[in-house]
Amino acid sequence: MSSIFLKKFQIMRGAKQIFGFTKALHYGMRRVLFARMNVGCKRYDFREIEPFWQKFWEEHGTFCVRDDNSKEKYYALDMFPYPSGSGLHIGHPEGYTASDILARHRRANGFNVLHPMGWDAFGLPAEQHAIATGIAPAINSAQNIEVFRKQIKSIGFAIDWSREINTTDPHYYKWTQWIFLQLLKHGLAYVDERPVWWCDGLKSVLANEEVISGRSERGNFPVQRRNLRQWILRITEYADKLLDGLDGIDWPDSTKRQQIAWIGKSNGANIRFKVDGHDDEIAVYTTRPDTLFGATYLAVAPEHPLLEKIVAKGFAADVSKYIEESKRKSDMERTDLAKVKTGVPTGTCVINPANGRRIEVWVADYVLFGYGSGAIMAVPAHDERDYEFAQRHGIPIIRVIDDSVGNSILPYSGEGTLINSGEFNGLFSADARTRITEMLAKKRMGEAAQNYRLRDWIFSRQRYWGEPIPIVWVSAADYGAAIANEKFHMGEFLPDVPVCYEENGVTQCALPLRSEHLPLVLPNTSNYLPSDGGESPLAHIASWVNVHINVETGEIVPSENFNGADGHWISGRRETNTMPQWAGSCWYHLRYMSPNCETQLVDPSSAEYWKSPDFYIGGAEHAVLHLLYARFWHRFLFDIGAIKTGKEPFRKLFHQGIILGEDGTKMSKSRGNVINPDEIIARYGADALRLYEMFLGPLDMMKPWNMRGIEGVFRFLKKVWSEFIDGDGNCRTFAPCPSAECQKIANETIKKVGDDIEALKFNTAISQLMICVNTMQKAGGFCKNFAESFLKILAPFAPHIAEELWSRLGNKSSIVDAGWPTYDASKVVSRSRRIAIQVNGKVRAECSMDDGNMSEDDIFKLALENANVARHIAEKAIIKKIYANGKVINFVTE
RNA sequence: GCUCGAGUGGUGAAAUUGGUAAACACGCCAGACUUAGGAUCUGGUGCCUAGCGGCUUGAGGGUUCGAGUCCCUCCCCGAGCACCA
Numbered sequence: 001m002s003s004i005f006l007k008k009f010q011i012m013r014g015a016k017q018i019f020g021f022t023k024a025l026h027y028g029m030r031r032v033l034f035a036r037m038n039v040g041c042k043r044y045d046f047r048e049i050e051p052f053w054q055k056f057w058e059e060h061g062t063f064c065v066r067d068d069n070s071k072e073k074y075y076a077l078d079m080f081p082y083p084s085g086s087g088l089h090i091g092h093p094e095g096y097t098a099s100d101i102l103a104r105h106r107r108a109n110g111f112n113v114l115h116p117m118g119w120d121a122f123g124l125p126a127e128q129h130a131i132a133t134g135i136a137p138a139i140n141s142a143q144n145i146e147v148f149r150k151q152i153k154s155i156g157f158a159i160d161w162s163r164e165i166n167t168t169d170p171h172y173y174k175w176t177q178w179i180f181l182q183l184l185k186h187g188l189a190y191v192d193e194r195p196v197w198w199c200d201g202l203k204s205v206l207a208n209e210e211v212i213s214g215r216s217e218r219g220n221f222p223v224q225r226r227n228l229r230q231w232i233l234r235i236t237e238y239a240d241k242l243l244d245g246l247d248g249i250d251w252p253d254s255t256k257r258q259q260i261a262w263i264g265k266s267n268g269a270n271i272r273f274k275v276d277g278h279d280d281e282i283a284v285y286t287t288r289p290d291t292l293f294g295a296t297y298l299a300v301a302p303e304h305p306l307l308e309k310i311v312a313k314g315f316a317a318d319v320s321k322y323i324e325e326s327k328r329k330s331d332m333e334r335t336d337l338a339k340v341k342t343g344v345p346t347g348t349c350v351i352n353p354a355n356g357r358r359i360e361v362w363v364a365d366y367v368l369f370g371y372g373s374g375a376i377m378a379v380p381a382h383d384e385r386d387y388e389f390a391q392r393h394g395i396p397i398i399r400v401i402d403d404s405v406g407n408s409i410l411p412y413s414g415e416g417t418l419i420n421s422g423e424f425n426g427l428f429s430a431d432a433r434t435r436i437t438e439m440l441a442k443k444r445m446g447e448a449a450q451n452y453r454l455r456d457w458i459f460s461r462q463r464y465w466g467e468p469i470p471i472v473w474v475s476a477a478d479y480g481a482a483i484a485n486e487k488f489h490m491g492e493f494l495p496d497v498p499v500c501y502e503e504n505g506v507t508q509c510a511l512p513l514r515s516e517h518l519p520l521v522l523p524n525t526s527n528y529l530p531s532d533g534g535e536s537p538l539a540h541i542a543s544w545v546n547v548h549i550n551v552e553t554g555e556i557v558p559s560e561n562f563n564g565a566d567g568h569w570i571s572g573r574r575e576t577n578t579m580p581q582w583a584g585s586c587w588y589h590l591r592y593m594s595p596n597c598e599t600q601l602v603d604p605s606s607a608e609y610w611k612s613p614d615f616y617i618g619g620a621e622h623a624v625l626h627l628l629y630a631r632f633w634h635r636f637l638f639d640i641g642a643i644k645t646g647k648e649p650f651r652k653l654f655h656q657g658i659i660l661g662e663d664g665t666k667m668s669k670s671r672g673n674v675i676n677p678d679e680i681i682a683r684y685g686a687d688a689l690r691l692y693e694m695f696l697g698p699l700d701m702m703k704p705w706n707m708r709g710i711e712g713v714f715r716f717l718k719k720v721w722s723e724f725i726d727g728d729g730n731c732r733t734f735a736p737c738p739s740a741e742c743q744k745i746a747n748e749t750i751k752k753v754g755d756d757i758e759a760l761k762f763n764t765a766i767s768q769l770m771i772c773v774n775t776m777q778k779a780g781g782f783c784k785n786f787a788e789s790f791l792k793i794l795a796p797f798a799p800h801i802a803e804e805l806w807s808r809l810g811n812k813s814s815i816v817d818a819g820w821p822t823y824d825a826s827k828v829v830s831r832s833r834r835i836a837i838q839v840n841g842k843v844r845a846e847c848s849m850d851d852g853n854m855s856e857d858d859i860f861k862l863a864l865e866n867a868n869v870a871r872h873i874a875e876k877a878i879i880k881k882i883y884a885n886g887k888v889i890n891f892v893t894e
Numbered sequence: 895g896c897u898c899g900a901g902u903g904g905u906g907a908a909a910u911u912g913g914u915a916a917a918c919a920c921g922c923c924a925g926a927c928u929u930a931g932g933a934u935c936u937g938g939u940g941c942c943u944a945g946c947g948g949c950u951u952g953a954g955g956g957u958u959c960g961a962g963u964c965c966c967u968c969c970c971c972g973a974g975c976a977c978c979a
Contacts, residue, residue, distance in 0.1 A: 254898060258974060261897080266978075286979060299979095334977090341977080371978045378979085384895095385977055453978050620973080683932085695919075697907060701900090702972075709906065711932090712919045722934090764908070767918035774918090836914035841960045843914050882959050888913045892959045 038807035042729030044721035046685030050800045054156055062814055063115070063158045067609040071112035075610050076103040077589055077650075079618025079626075080118045080165075082581075083144035084125060088151040090667070090675040090693075090705065095617040095656040097690045098699055098762065100157045102615055104796035105757045107158070108820040114610060115158050116592040118165035119145050123581040124202065124218060127465040130528045137465040137528070141168060151677060155686045156799050158816070163595045167584030172591065173467045174519035175601040176583050179633060180459075181470060181493035181512050182640060188234040189459070191501050191510070196458060198226035203530045205230070205462055228534055229501055231460035231469060231577060235632050239263050239452045241647075242631055251653040252700070255623040262624045264453025269437045271377060271446035273298055273350035275310050276358055282306060282350055285372030285451050288382065289440070290432035292354045293421040294400035295377040296390065299343065299362045301369035302326040310361065312347025319344055319363055326365040334365050341366045341389040352377075353445035354436065355422060364389060372451055380411065387411035401429065457629065459580060462530050464537040466578030470513040470520040472547060472556070476500065478570040479509035482551040485568070489554045490514060511572060514554050522578075538576040545574050585626055586633040589613050589649055602643065611645040613652075620655035627653070654760065657701040659693070664704045675705050687798035688714040694762035694797065716770055717801055720794065723773065723782055724805045731808045734784040743827045745775045746786040750823035753793045762797070769794060789821035837863045838890040839872040856883050863889055 039048045057063060076099040081092055096117075103115040121144075126137035133140075145166065152159070165172055183189045197206040201221025205228060216223055235242075243263050246256045268287035275282060282298060300307055302323045311319045322344045326334065343364030350361055366385055367376050380390035380397040387410060390397050403416040415429035424432050440446030460469065474482070479498060482488055493512035500509045513520060523544040531539050539545060546559035552568045559571060587601065593610040594603035627650070634649035660666060661673025668674065680689045691713040697703040726732050749772040756765035772790065776782050782790060788809060795802035795815050806815040837845040845866040849859060860881055863869055869891070876893035883889050 254974075257898070261975060264978065268979085284979080288979080336977095366977050366979095368978065376979045383979070385979075388977095451978075623974080695906090703906070706906065706920070708920055710920095714932095715934095716919085718934090763906095764918080767908075770918055834914080838914085838960070841958095846914070880959055882913090884913050884960085888960080890913085890959050 037812070038804050040729065040808075042725070042727075044718050044725075044801070046687060046717075046800065049804045050154070050156060050681075050686050053800045053803045054153060056803070056814070057156075057158075057816075058161070060814070061162075062816055063160045064162050065112060065114050065160050067606055068112045069609065071110065073114065073610055073614075074103070074106040074111040075114045075613045076100075076106070076615045077115075077592070077613035077617070078117065079616070079622060080120050080585070080588060081148060082120045082123055082125075083141065083148040085129065085140070085144055086669075087144075087147050088677050090677050090680070091619075091656075091659050092152075093155050093677060093689060094659060094693045094699075095619075096152065096155070096157055097693055098654075098656060098760065099615060099617050100159075100690075101694070101757055101762060101796040102760075103158050104799065104816065105754070105820070107816060108792065108795070108818070110819070113158070114163075114592065115160065116163045116165075116595075117152060117157070117159045117161070118163075118588060118592070119148070119167065120581065120585050120588075121145060121166055121168040122466045122579075122584055124204070124463070124465070127463055127528055128202075130465070134526065136524070136526075138168065138522075141465075154681055155677070155690065158799070163592050165588060165591050165595050167467075167588065168465075170519040170521050171596075171598075173584065175591070176467050176579065176587070177470045177513075177518050177520060178515065178601060179587060179637065179642075180467075180579065180583070181518075182642070183233060183636065184471075184495055184499065184510070184512055185493040186636075186640060187495055187497065188237060188636065189231060189495075190234065190499050191229055191231055193227055193229045193501065195225040196228050196230055197223045198228070198534065199223045203462075205458070205460070205534070226534065228462070230458050231575075233457040233459045233632075235457045235629075236452060236454055238632050238635055239265065239454050241635055242628065245631060245635065245648050249648050249651050249653070251650075252620075252655060255620065255627070255653065255655065258623045259628055262454060262628065264451075266451050268449060268451065269433075269440065269446050270373070270449040271353065271440060273353065273359075273377070274445075275306075275361075276349040276351060278310055278348075280306055280310060282310075282361070282375050283373040284375045284377045285449060286377055288379065288429075288433070289436045289446070290415075290418060290424075290427075290429045291379040291382045291400055292352065292377065292436055293418075293424070294379040294381050294398045295352055295359060296380060296396045296398055297360050297362055297378045298350050298375065299364040299367045299378050299386075299389070300375040301367040302363055302365050303369035304363070304374050307346070307363060310346060310348045315345060315347035319346055322363055329365070341385065341392060343389060343393065345393075353440060353443060360395070362389075362393070370455065371453065382411055382413055384411050384413060457632075459583075460575075460577035461580050462534050462536045463578050464522075464525065464528050466580065467583055468520045468522055468538070469575040469577055469579060470518060471575040472511045472513070472549060472572035473508040473575065474511050474549070474570050474572040476507035476509050478572075479511065482511070482570055485551055487552040487568075489552055490549070510575075511549070513556075516554070517556065520574075536576040536578060538574075538578070545576060547572055547574060582626060582629045586630045587637070589616075589630070590634075590637075590643065601637075604644070607643055607645055612649050615652050615654070616650040617654045617656060619658075623655070654700065656699055657697075657703060659696070660702060660704040662705050662707065667705075680710065684710055684714045685717075685800070687717055687800050691717070691766060691797055695766045697763055699760050699762060713766070716773065717798060719773055719777065720798075720801065721805070723777065724787070725808065731810075732781065734782050734787050735780070736784045739779060742776065742779050742783055742786070743824075745772055746783075746789065747823040747825075747827040748772075750789060750793060750821050751825070751828060754820065754823075757796065766797060769797070788818075791815060792818055792821050835859065835863075835886070836888045837866060837869050838888060839869060840892060841890060842872075844872050845869050859883065859889060863891075 039052045041048050078096050078099050099115060103113045107113040121141045126141045129135065129140050130137045167173060180189065199206050199216045199221050201219055202216055206216055206223060215221060243260065243265060246259060266287050268285060269289040270283055270285055271289065272281040272283050282300065341364060343362045346361045346363060348361045349358040352359055367374065378386035380386040380395065381399040382401055397410065398420055399410065400418060400420045401412060401416040402419050403412055403414055418424050418427050418432050424435060427435060437446065437448050490511055492514045498509045500507050523541050525537060525541055527540050528537050530537055543558050543560055547556050548559050548562040548569045548571050549556050550568050551570060589612065590602040594606040597603040630649055635647055637643045638647050661671060663673050665671060665673065677689065688710055692710040695713055724732060749768050752768045753765045791802045791806050792815060803815050834846050834848045836843050837847060845868045847862055847866060873891060873893055878891050879894050880892035
């Protein structure tokens with residue numbers, strides 16, 4: 001290090017100390033004497049600028065928003081994060097920045113903007129962490145939230161932090177529990193002991209949706225079937241409403257398609273086949289009643305309840321062996337498409353109601369018990385699976401549909417003209433479906449029917465870290481006596497039909513808590529492991545589980561403290577299952593509107609004002625589950641009148657694309673390609689991070705991170721800085737008189753940036769900002785009028801630098817309240833236009849035409865004067881001349 | 895297997911939806927300034943060709959005066975569904 005350098009370095013350090021001192025002085029005296037208006041740094045020192053303005057916004061409540069009927073509202077919602085222990089991921093700010101740009105743009109355009117943030121903090125990882133470390137999930141979760149909040153705040157979003165919500169806060173989950181009780185009251189919640197996915201690795205039950213090809217979605221552990229009592233929500237009741245609601249909403253097509261596929265509505269018929277020699281009938285569901293005459297066997301799932309009863313004597317052994325084998329198979333084995341289709345005959349026949357023909361009943365595990373009636377009519381000629389099975393087992397194949405081109409290859413699963421179908425011969429498939437269904441209805445052997453792939457939602461989890469389900473189980477005898485009591489006080493959420501289950505020969509009935517019992521707070525424990533029976537860790541807490549209830553007063557006391565004995569008191573056990581993580585995220589969009597309302601889940605006047613989010617952004621991984629469940633609850637709340645403003649919660653939805661690592665693969669710790677937002681902010685600042693994430697490419701595309709790319713936007717910010725601030729740290733003075741060229745680029749930029757923001761094309765908006773600065777720089781700097789306008793349109797993208805420069809220009813209030821500049825459309829059009837001249841479709845020259853005053857002939861004449869054009873036309877005759885308005889002319893020769 | 899979405903320079907990507915392909919940025923090359931800088935500024939940069947010129951949007955066809963954009967057939971990548979009768 002040279003001595004001169006050393007000296008400078010020392011001086012700089014000294015200056016910094018003095019500055020630090022004066023800074024402290026400023027802070028100390030702010031309230032009394034004056035507020036420091038801006039950072040005032042010489043160079044683009046984002047490390048000073050960004051915290052300063054973040055503090056400014058916080059202290060001035062810049063983004064706190066109130067219901068204000070004098071202004072139009074705009075509600076921008078992010079999918080709230082699960083605050084994981086690894087901190088904010090670089091993907092989080094992508095969506096948040098997008099919604100923030102929209103929020104700030106709308107605000108500048110006079111909207112009253114709500115842009116909130118919160119935490120989806122219940123969930124498995126905190127519980128796993130607790131099992132591993134013994135640290136309570138509540139503590140761990142609070143710490144993670146602390147980190148997330150700090151990280152998100154460091155990016156400078158226009159978030160109203162006074163509305164922050166947390167799904168694990170009893171004030172919040174009080175209403176999650178309340179919604180559950182409403183579902184119960186309206187007959188949409190029930191319990192059932194049924195096979196569910198049990199994951200030994202997670203020690204928990206998983207929903208169908210959380211199991212991916214035989215393994216848990218989270219953790220990738222193997223799963224198996226197990227019978228457990230579960231709470232189940234009747235989402236199937238809403239299948240049609242959920243389907244219909246997709247019509248009017250602005251969502252990505254792929255997401256709508258996924259939901260439609262998930263609901264999986266099909267039209268067809270239920271057909272009953274009489275069992276030969278029995279009184280029983282086997283019902284099947286088919287979408288192709290037109291192929292009924294081609295049914296050559298009937299196949300039932302191994303779980304089918306009639307199987308045991310109808311199997312013929314000599315076949316019973318093979319059938320029960322087959323049933324045992326399929327029980328042992330994992331679902332993965334059973335649903336493996338590559339495997340051969342197995343099955344055994346039952347020796348029993350059924351009668352085809354169409355033609356009276358006897359066809360054999362088989363048991364085959366390619367028939368799923370969970371769909372339709374667990375039995376199918378098999379038409380090998382017109383179904384690939386049945387064809388494969390029939391070929392393998394030597395079952396006859398009868399063709400009943402001719403396709404239009406006379407193709408004879410089977411199986412043919414398309415439509416066509418009926419043959420071998422008696423009176424229905426000659427009909428086309430669609431007609432035949434109607435007619436055959438009518439015929440069956442007349443014979444009372446079937447009727448038209450719809451089916452759905454959607455199953456009811458298994459809503460309980462055998463976990464600690466979730467919302468407690470506010471139910472007490474009491475014996476049927478106590479329940480019956482209690483509701484017969486004239487003074488019965490527990491009826492607030494009582495369903496018309498009691499929810500019951502059998503346990504050790506005793507019927508238990510669900511007694512819902514009352515509103516005043518909510519929130520039912522999650523009790524503390526130190527044992528987070530489930531019981532051996534697969535019950536939740538809550539089952540260990542006897543003092544919490546066992547209660548006595550006074551059915552006349554609603555008073556509930558722990559049984560260990562109960563010493564009375566009069567007849568109004570009954571004993572019960574609290575439900576120990578908790579709700580799944582989806583519960584809290586089903587309605588949070590409503591809570592932000594009035595986060596502190598104690599008396600209702602959302603204050604009606606706030607709900608009336610904010611209605612529903614105008615923009616909702618989050619990952620495509622939630623295309624089905626969260627977005628379907630949230631729609632279900634929202635619809636339900638609408639139906640019971642709890643909310644009055646719209647059936648659909650999210651009218652405009654967008655999915656941001658995943659940001660990949662620099663190597664083009666998904667970021668992961670194991671690959672070592674994780675980018676930490678904190679490090680980016682430390683090195684380039686939050687504005688550069690925001691700008692870069694938006695500049696990377698189209699918002700909805702998957703795109704790789706590139707460390708060098710961020711240098712580019714950082715350079716841009718420095719360039720902007722030096723256009724406003726000279727080498728001494730003083731604000732430049734701007735020339736008042738702009739050239740036509742400057743006016744053009746200024747107006748173009750205002751127009752394009754505004755348009756691109758609304759179209760979510762942030763990458764091209766930023767590119768326009770860059771073009772604009774480059775042009776201004778070459779023209780000798782910003783002109784006076786446009787300098788301020790430029791900062792206003794930069795502000796949504798890079799709010800900190802925009803505030804600092806805005807203040808340095810002498811403005812006294814935040815740029816957030818400075819509005820959005822207007823543009824002069826007439827200035828955007830340039831006086832002379834350049835037109836491409838093509839010969840036979842290839843560009844050969846370019847000419848410029850002044851104004852719009854030239855006639856077509858003049859333009860052609862001008863074009864032909866061009867030497868290169870003339871050369872390419874040569875002696876050939878021009879057979880056609882094309883003039884595309886103001887863009888291109890084309891001479892066609894031959 | 896089915897259903898979508900995509901494929902454009904060395905790289906991330908633009909392209910007013912049928913009208914001058916490659917804007918903007920990265921990288922690279924050359925230069926200026928610089929006794930220092932996590933610098934900055936200027937010019938160049940699709941490919942082939944010494945040049946004239948020719949060729950270029952995964953491949954091949956087609957429609958059109960004109961195709962990255964529309965149609966057909968493939969190839970490859972990504973996502974979702976996956977025996978749903």
